[in-house]
Amino acid sequence: MTDNDNDNYDAFRDCLFSAVVGKLTTGPKKPPKKASLASQAAGAPAEPDPSELAEFSDYLATEIFSSLPEQLQRLSHQSLRDEALSEKWSLPLTLTVLEELVAHISGDVIDSLTAYSLIVPPESDVESFLAPVLSGYISAVTTPPPKWIDTRTDACEICEREWVPMTYHHLIPKQVHAKVLKRNWHDEHQLNSVAWLCRACHSFVHRMASNEELARDWYTVDLICQREDVQKWAQWVRRVRWKKT
Structure with missing residues (x-):
């Protein structure tokens, strides 16, 4: 694996981990059904x-990522200059593309x-589980370096982990900028x-409050x-x- 391949795998695993955590911590609690030997080996915990959860997510990420087409595994902002790749992996992914990818999962x-x-x-x-995972992954690996790159931190500003990919979180979500200015909430x-957050903390922040609440009440990392x-x-x-x- 090249460094870029490792970076892409880390980004995919991070997106999948966030999806797993979101489902298991906010979804309905149901007793697990009988699983295969592989899933039993992963060990489904009651809580x-x-x-x-990291071990299980790592297992899923390894198995699913290895089943993806090589062009998707190595996708980057630069590779999307290829018109065929850009059309194939543009968001949102079509149901046909999702079904094609799922067909190769064990x-x-x-x-x-x-x-x-x-x-x-x-x-x-x-398909419905994988769609947001793949969308997050594609966005992460194809987004050009932001103008705020100089503010990037080595660790997540919430959990302080250094060994996971960083994403940038707009402390005042772009979707409510017009409302923020109209109501004079901020200059x-x-x-x-x-703020520079790992994918899991980034997802948690957006689950904890709406865009309007984030802009009005939770617009700094300290807050x-x-x-x-x-905490x-x-x-x-x-x-x-x-x-x-």
Whole structure:
């Protein structure tokens, strides 16, 4: 694997981990169904444990990422200059593309997703679970370096982990900039303030409050980190450790 391949795998694993955590910590609690030997080996816990959840997510990421086409595994901002690749992997992904990708995922992985209630047929399927994971991955690996790159930190500003990919979070979400200025919540020069967060913490922040609430009440990292739920989350996610490859 080249460094870029490793970076892409790390980005995919981070997106998948966030999806798994989101499902298991906010979704309905259902007893796991009988799983295959592979999923039993992964060990489905009754309550999400950071180390076991990391191991399970790593297993899923390795199996699913290795099943993806090589061009998707090595996707980058520069590679999208190829018109065929740009058309193929433009967002949102079509159902045809998702079905094509899912067709190459092993039955053991699908059994594991079902055992953890990450998919609950017929209400949800592998395509619906994988769509946001792939969308997050494609966005992460194809986004050009932002103008705020000089503000980048070595560690997530919430959980302080250094061994996971960083993403930038608009502290005042772009979708509500017009409302922010109209209501005089903040000065215009504050609109492009960002925080550098790991994917898991980034997803947590957007689950904890709406865009309007983030802009009005939680527009700095210090304010976000004052919340009790964020402090508990940070303590939990700090215990996640990826195995060395």
